[in-house]
Amino acid sequence: xxxxxxxxxxxxxxxxxxxxxxxxxxxxxxxxxxxxxxxxxxxxxxxxxxxxxxxxxxxxxxxxxxxxxxxxxxxxxxxxxxxxxxxxxxxxxxxxxxxxxxxxxxxxxxxxxxxxxxxxxxxxxxxxxxxxxxxxxxxxxxxxxxxxxxxxxxxxxxxxxxxxxxxxxxxxxxxxxxxxxxxxxxxxxxxxxxxxxxxxxxxxxxxxxxxxxxxxxxxxxxxxxxxxxxxxxxxxxxxxxxxxxxxxxxxxxxxxxxxxxxxxxxxxxxxxxxxxxxxxxxxxxxxxxxxxxxxxxxxxxxxxxxxxxxxxxxxxxxxxxxxxxxxxxxxxxxxxxxxxxxxxxxxxxxxxxxxxxxxxxxxxxxxxxxxxxxxxxxxxxxxxxxxxxxxxxxxxxxxxxxxxxxxxxxxxxxxxxxxxxxxxxxxxxxxxxxxxxxxxxxxxxxxxxxxxxxxxxxxxxxxxxxxxxxxxxxxxxxxxxxxxx
Amino acid sequence: xxxxxxxxxxxxxxxxxxxxxxxxxxxxxxxxxxxxxxxxxxxxxxxxxxxxxxxxxxxxxxxxxxxxxxxxxxxxxxxxxxxxxxxxxxxxxxxxxxxxxxxxxxxxxxxxxxxxxxxxxxxxxxxxxxxxxxxxxxxxxxxxxxxxxxxxxxxxxxxxxxxxxxxxxxxxxxxxxxxxxxxxxxxxxxxxxxxxxxxxxxxxxxxxxxxxxxxxxxxxxxxxxxxxxxxxxxxxxxxxxxxxxxxxxxxxxxxxxxxxxxxxxxxxxxxxxxxxxxxxxxxxxxxxxxxxxxxxxxxxxxxxxxxxxxxxxxxxxxxxxxxxxxxxxxxxxxxxxxxxxxxxxxxxxxxxxxxxxxxxxxxxxxxxxxxxxxxxxxxxxxxxxxxxxxxxxxxxxxxxxxxxxxxxxxxxxxxxxxxxxxxxxxxxxxxxxxxxxxxxxxxxxxxxxxxxxxxxxxxxxxxxxxxxxxxxxxxxxxxxxxxxxxxxxx
Numbered sequence: 015x016x017x018x019x020x021x022x023x024x025x026x027x028x029x030x031x032x033x034x035x036x037x038x039x040x041x042x043x044x045x046x047x048x049x050x051x052x053x054x055x056x057x058x059x060x061x062x063x064x065x066x067x068x069x070x071x072x073x074x075x076x077x078x079x080x081x082x083x084x085x086x087x088x089x090x091x092x093x094x095x096x097x098x099x100x101x102x103x104x105x106x107x108x109x110x111x112x113x114x115x116x117x118x119x120x121x122x123x124x125x126x127x128x129x130x131x132x133x134x135x136x137x138x139x140x141x142x143x144x145x146x147x148x149x150x151x152x153x154x155x156x157x158x159x160x161x162x163x164x165x166x167x168x169x170x171x172x173x174x175x176x177x178x179x180x181x182x183x184x185x186x187x188x189x190x191x192x193x194x195x196x197x198x199x200x201x202x203x204x205x206x207x208x209x210x211x212x213x214x215x216x217x218x219x220x221x222x223x224x225x226x227x228x229x230x231x232x233x234x235x236x237x238x239x240x241x242x243x244x245x246x247x248x249x250x251x252x253x254x255x256x257x258x259x260x261x262x263x264x265x266x267x268x269x270x271x272x273x274x275x276x277x278x279x280x281x282x283x284x285x286x287x288x289x290x291x292x293x294x295x296x297x298x299x300x301x302x303x304x305x306x307x308x309x310x311x312x313x314x315x316x317x318x319x320x321x322x323x324x325x326x327x328x329x330x331x332x333x334x335x336x337x338x339x340x341x342x343x344x345x346x347x348x349x350x351x352x353x354x355x356x357x358x359x360x361x362x363x364x365x366x367x368x369x370x371x372x373x374x375x376x377x378x379x380x381x382x383x384x385x386x387x388x389x390x391x392x393x394x395x396x397x398x399x400x401x402x403x404x405x406x407x408x409x410x411x412x413x414x415x416x417x418x419x420x421x422x423x424x425x426x427x428x429x430x431x432x433x434x435x436x437x438x439x440x441x442x443x444x445x446x447x448x449x450x451x452x453x454x455x456x457x458x459x460x461x462x463x464x465x466x467x468x469x470x471x472x473x474x475x476x477x478x479x480x481x482x483x484x485x486x487x488x489x490x491x492x493x494x495x496x497x498x499x
Numbered sequence: 500x501x502x503x504x505x506x507x508x509x510x511x512x513x514x515x516x517x518x519x520x521x522x523x524x525x526x527x528x529x530x531x532x533x534x535x536x537x538x539x540x541x542x543x544x545x546x547x548x549x550x551x552x553x554x555x556x557x558x559x560x561x562x563x564x565x566x567x568x569x570x571x572x573x574x575x576x577x578x579x580x581x582x583x584x585x586x587x588x589x590x591x592x593x594x595x596x597x598x599x600x601x602x603x604x605x606x607x608x609x610x611x612x613x614x615x616x617x618x619x620x621x622x623x624x625x626x627x628x629x630x631x632x633x634x635x636x637x638x639x640x641x642x643x644x645x646x647x648x649x650x651x652x653x654x655x656x657x658x659x660x661x662x663x664x665x666x667x668x669x670x671x672x673x674x675x676x677x678x679x680x681x682x683x684x685x686x687x688x689x690x691x692x693x694x695x696x697x698x699x700x701x702x703x704x705x706x707x708x709x710x711x712x713x714x715x716x717x718x719x720x721x722x723x724x725x726x727x728x729x730x731x732x733x734x735x736x737x738x739x740x741x742x743x744x745x746x747x748x749x750x751x752x753x754x755x756x757x758x759x760x761x762x763x764x765x766x767x768x769x770x771x772x773x774x775x776x777x778x779x780x781x782x783x784x785x786x787x788x789x790x791x792x793x794x795x796x797x798x799x800x801x802x803x804x805x806x807x808x809x810x811x812x813x814x815x816x817x818x819x820x821x822x823x824x825x826x827x828x829x830x831x832x833x834x835x836x837x838x839x840x841x842x843x844x845x846x847x848x849x850x851x852x853x854x855x856x857x858x859x860x861x862x863x864x865x866x867x868x869x870x871x872x873x874x875x876x877x878x879x880x881x882x883x884x885x886x887x888x889x890x891x892x893x894x895x896x897x898x899x900x901x902x903x904x905x906x907x908x909x910x911x912x913x914x915x916x917x918x919x920x921x922x923x924x925x926x927x928x929x930x931x932x933x934x935x936x937x938x939x940x941x942x943x944x945x946x947x948x949x950x951x952x953x954x955x956x957x958x959x960x961x962x963x964x965x966x967x968x969x970x971x972x973x974x975x976x977x978x979x980x981x982x983x984x985x986x987x988x989x
Contacts, residue, residue, distance in 0.1 A: 062601060066827040068594070069581045069603060069706040071741050101823050103869070107842055112826020163842075165831070294869035296878060299712035299820050301742050 017185030025226035031181035036206035037214035044173035045072030056166040064171035066110030091126025108152035121146035130191035141180030186247035249274040333362030348384030355391035397425040522571025526554035545618040570613030575671035578619035590634035593853025603706025612733035621661030629927040631660025642986035646952035656686030663690035673721035681931025684943035688906035688956025694720035699938035700745035703738030711817035728752035755967035756974040761795030766899035770806035790979035815881035822865025906956035
């Protein structure tokens with residue numbers, strides 16, 4: 015099942031590691047009290063610390079540490095009770111201090127693991143190398159003036175978690191599944207909103223290739239700051255093919271940082287750096303080592319929500335969903351909660367079909383969100399109850415569902431107002447059948463001559479005359495009896 | 500009234516409490532003295548109007564019975580402390596026109612105690628130097644003269660050279676200093692005053708322009724031990740805005756001056772007596788030992804075996820931190836900007852023009868020792884040695900209560916001397932640097948005069964956060980030394 019790229023010299027395997035920068039959900043920045051809201055006016059959320067003014071000192075924000083530990087626990091990772099902040103030194107106009115405070119030798123979170131779900135329903139564990147806390151830089155805006163750059167420091171100092179995977183992924187699909195799962199976990203935990211468009215989750219992909227069967231790790235290239243899962247997959251595919259082409263034409267790959275041009279669907283070398291960066295990492299002398307107690311970690315552990323993998327397993331066991339359906343349901347905490355509210359005490363498979371079918375379709379067709387769903391879980395549940403008790407046929411339910419979307423009313427009210435109750439009165443159905451039979455003697459003759467296909471036509475005609483309200487099961491039975499009886 | 504500037508802080512507080520004169524009069528006397536001694540170049544910025552406004556408010560509070568611990572005392576602030584609304588330069592061209600919108604915690608604490616601030620005192624650029632010769636605003640002159648050559652202009656030491664000269668010349672009753680490797684103690688010794696670098700973490704570093712974060716520590720400089728204790732009472736304290744500031748209560752340091760040191764053990768480190776130590780320095784040191792013995796303390800010879808590695812260790816650690824701390828002076832947001840053809844070109848031109856030679860030298864050393872391939876050999880090793888030096892002290896303090904050493908290897912030298920080779924200049928701090936590396940409190944007080952009429956200082960080193968013992972012993976030595984000499988013409 016391995017994903018291989020066929021080259022001229024044989025099959026090649028891709029080796030992928032991902033570094034994700036996830037913006038921590040917190041009211042204040044990592045080392046200053048300034049606010050972190052997205053979309054504020056430029057330079058409106060900047061303290062003297064964030065602007066690197068003389069004499070300013072960083073003070074760690076405990077909430078950010080808590081969020082990092084929470085994320086580490088969600089990734090089943092080792093929590094380092096002692097970690098160290100280090101300075102990464104480089105000059106840039108949007109880096110006011112001239113260094114980024116990050117973690118280097120001792121990150122707050124060590125090795126962990128993330129289970130990815132693949133399209134064929136299988137799962138695979140991807141290793142997490144580490145998670146560390148660091149400050150974001152500001153933003154340089156180069157297109158507002160002919161010769162000058164504008165600097166917005168709102169983002170300067172915002173807390174990021176850099177989550178580094180092991181080079182365990184072997185295909186663009188796996189990389190996509192990793193990002194999807196990571197984003198899902200972060201959202202479940204409430205530690206990052208996972209919004210790639212707004213830049214609160216950014217991904218760097220490290221890509222190399224090797225001949226099938228080889229275990230070597232060849233030179234990798236890092237593709238920086240790709241801002242959607244689809245682009246990450248495209249970038250990896252492109253980059254892998256580029257490496258193969260270079261190798262097969264006798265060339266070598268240089269370790270470098272590349273950019274993905276989503277318009278052209280290709281990666282290219284970042285403006286050649288005249289000076290290779292030497293970041294001169296050293297422990298930040300303004301900050302003491304970060305020490306957290308086991309009690310602190312345990313307290314966070316005690317408040318962890320049920321995470322997607324556990325929830326998926328439970329949905330499969332408790333509700334009898336298959337792996338695929340369960341995977342879809344748990345992708346977001348809100349969808350899982352919605353499903354559970356609908357499924358509770360009802361036929362889970364039916365609930366799943368309604369949620370994944372008509373409900374998701376409605377969700378995608380308009381301006382809806384989990385906060386403002388097209389139909390409430392309670393109403394959808396009651397509608398399923400009406401199917402179960404025979405008030406609605408599946409067909410009628412689809413109409414009722416559309417009225418619920420449009421009017422937001424309780425399904426029972428809609429049934430009453432619109433007269434959509436299913437007809438289960440044998441006499442009424444027989445009467446309707448008799449009318450159709452009487453009007454179509456030629457077709458009756460055909461059926462009786464053995465043209466069974468026409469039975470469906472009769473069903474349709476009766477449904478039409480009853481405005482779809484006839485109970486389909488009874489209708490079928492009665493028609494067959496009358497025509498062939 | 501003309502001798503108001505000669506009072507100690509403690510005397511002035513008593514007199515003002517008794518109503519003998521007002522803070523306004525005391526401040527006015529200092530403003531006049533500052534104008535008369537402007538040739539010393541001790542102040543970069545004088546703030547007489549600000550001072551008189553503060554003095555008036557101090558007089559009001561004293562009348563209202565709400566006087567603080569330093570109510571109405573005119574002080575100078577080293578121009579490394581950010582002061583709200585007052586130009587702050589770090590004696591560097593690169594901070595041209597920088598007027599902070601915030602007040603450093605230490606200077607804010609002094610203002611809260613009622614202090615009057617006369618202005619911003621000159622220093623070595625970014626506190627890097629031992630002579631005050633590296634200031635962009637020109638050298639500071641030591642008010643003391645050699646009896647053999649009164650025309651020679653001497654350095655006040657550094658980096659807190661303006662602070663030491665001002666206190667010595669009676670144009671401030673006390674001053675703030677900062678000490679990274681000896682920057683309070685060596686100039687205090689050169690100018691015949693008292694200064695203490697408290698334990699690292701005792702005073703907040705928030706709002707002080709950073710030189711080397713793991714070493715920088717603010718402290719008071721004044722003419723008596725008691726005055727230093729009074730100032731430190733106000734300056735010290737935990738500050739949540741500085742993660743390295745110690746969450747510890749601040750004792751009343753002035754109360755430690757009991758005069759009773761009977762039974763205390765005073766360590767005399769062998770390693771501070773190298774061959775070729777200046778004979779006059781040695782003599783003052785021996786005299787100091789005798790004073791302590793006479794007061795009932797017991798001198799004990801101790802060994803601090805890693806002392807000889809302190810200077811090289813310091814000149815790796817401090818420049819490394821400085822190279823990173825000074826990266827923010829890039830011409831982008833404040834201070835000097837020299838335009839360039841690109842961002843990198845602007846950086847290069849701004850920093851080349853904005854930083855003086857010594858600062859550039861230390862940035863280069865620091866950048867080098869942190870570079871890939873050199874980090875382990877220099878920075879990582881220096882950190883290990885630093886721990887061994889601290890361990891030397893820890894062991895010594897198992898048997899002694901305080902350590903006595905000379906402050907500097909010589910008396911004040913002439914402007915232009917020791918300038919040929921940076922290392923000669925750096926050797927000035929050979930006795931003060933180990934204390935800084937270990938984060939311990941160190942106090943320098945004047946103990947006598949050289950044959951050429953210049954003050955010589957002795958240093959007392961204490962256990963971490965035991966400034967009280969240091970003050971107590973210093974008080975006894977001060978009484979014994981009876982150092983009443985003052986610079987000519989003051």
